[in-house]
Each structure stands twice: as structure tokens, then as C-alpha cells.
Amino acid sequence: xTRDEFLARIDxxxxxxxxxxxxxxxxxxxxxxxxxxGGGRLPLQGVLxxxxxxxxxxxxxxxxxxxxxxxxxxxxxxGNKAAVLSRAExxxxxxxxxxxxxxxxxxxxxxxRFTSFIQFIDAGFIxxxxxx
Numbered sequence: 001x002t003r004d005e006f007l008a009r010i011d012x013x014x015x016x017x018x019x020x021x022x023x024x025x026x027x028x029x030x031x032x033x034x035x036x037x038g039g040g041r042l043p044l045q046g047v048l049x050x051x052x053x054x055x056x057x058x059x060x061x062x063x064x065x066x067x068x069x070x071x072x073x074x075x076x077x078x079g080n081k082a083a084v085l086s087r088a089e090x091x092x093x094x095x096x097x098x099x100x101x102x103x104x105x106x107x108x109x110x111x112x113r114f115t116s117f118i119q120f121i122d123a124g125f126i127x128x129x130x131x132x
Contacts (some may be wrong), residue, residue, distance in 0.1 A: 001112060003077040006044045010106060013114070014070040022059050029054040030113040036117075038105070038120040059106040066091045074094055092129060094109065 001009075007100070016024040029035070035054035068089035075084040082105040084104045100122040107116040 001080075001108065005112075006077050006080075006082055006108060007072070007075055007084070008113060009108065009114075010075075010082065010104070011072060014067070014086070014088075016067060017058075017062070018067045019064070020062050022055065022062060023029075026055045028114055030109050030115045031118075033113065033115050033117070035114075035117045035119070037120045044129055054114070064093055066093065068097055073101075073111075079091070079109075080108050082108075090125070098125050098128065 013025060013028050022081060033054045035057045037057075045126070050098040056127050068091065070086050070088045073085045073087055075082055082104075084102075084106065086102045086104070088100050088102055090100050102122070105116070105118045105120075109115045
């Protein structure tokens with residue numbers, strides 16, 4: 001997979017996230033693929049702290065947070081690994097929209113499906129939500 005194909009795959013996943021399309025996201029992950037929010041335990045609704053399947057973790061987030069848009073700002077790709085910085089417009093359900101930076105560490109398998117997707121979220125966003 002080329003660099004551009006890899007990044008297009010990540011962009012496609014975010015497109016499905018904006019749509020709230022869990023089934024499409026499911027198809028992009030390897031059966032044993034993982035998705036998790038990086039860092040310590042976050043005091044936020046919808047962030048699972050056990051090691052659920054990637055789809056379970058993403059479904060919980062989709063149930064609690066709406067992604068309005070995502071724009072990739074930069075990326076480094078080395079082989080089957082990528083580090084991606086993005087800006088997203090995210091709103092808790094029935095809440096205001098926040099502009100948030102995301103940093104993703106992504107690993108992709110030979111079949112083009114994600115084997116690992118670790119997401120780090122803007123600390124300011126987390127602090128704002130924790131106060132609400």
C-alpha cells in the first residue's frame with residue numbers, strides 16, 4: 001500500500017465516523033484490530049476503559065459524540081504505520097461544537113484493514129467536557 005492509499009484509508013474511516021456509519025467502520029478493522037483513546041482513564045461518558053473490540057469502542061463514542069468534520073493537517077507514514085494530526089469539529093450529543101486536535105497512531109495490515117488505531121485527543125477538549 002502506498003503512502004497516499006494509506007492516508008486515503010484513514011480519511012475514509014473519518015468520513016464514515018462523520019456519517020456515524022458503524023458498519024462501514026467495522027469493515028475497515030481486522031477482526032482482532034484495536035481502537036482506543038490513548039493516555040490514562042478519561043472521565044468522559046462513552047470512553048470505554050476495558051479492552052473492547054474496536055467496533056465496540058467506536059460505537060460507544062458514536063453514541064455520545066458527533067463528529068461534524070475532520071481535516072487532516074499532517075502525517076508521517078513509514079511502511080504499515082502512520083502518525084496523523086487532524087482537526088475535528090466534535091460535539092457531545094445535544095452539546096456545543098468544539099474544534100479539537102486529534103493525533104492518531106495507526107497500523108494497517110497487509111489486507112488494508114486497521115490492526116491498531118490509537119487516538120490522542122486535545123487536552124483542552126477533555127478538560128471542557130469533564131467540567132460539564
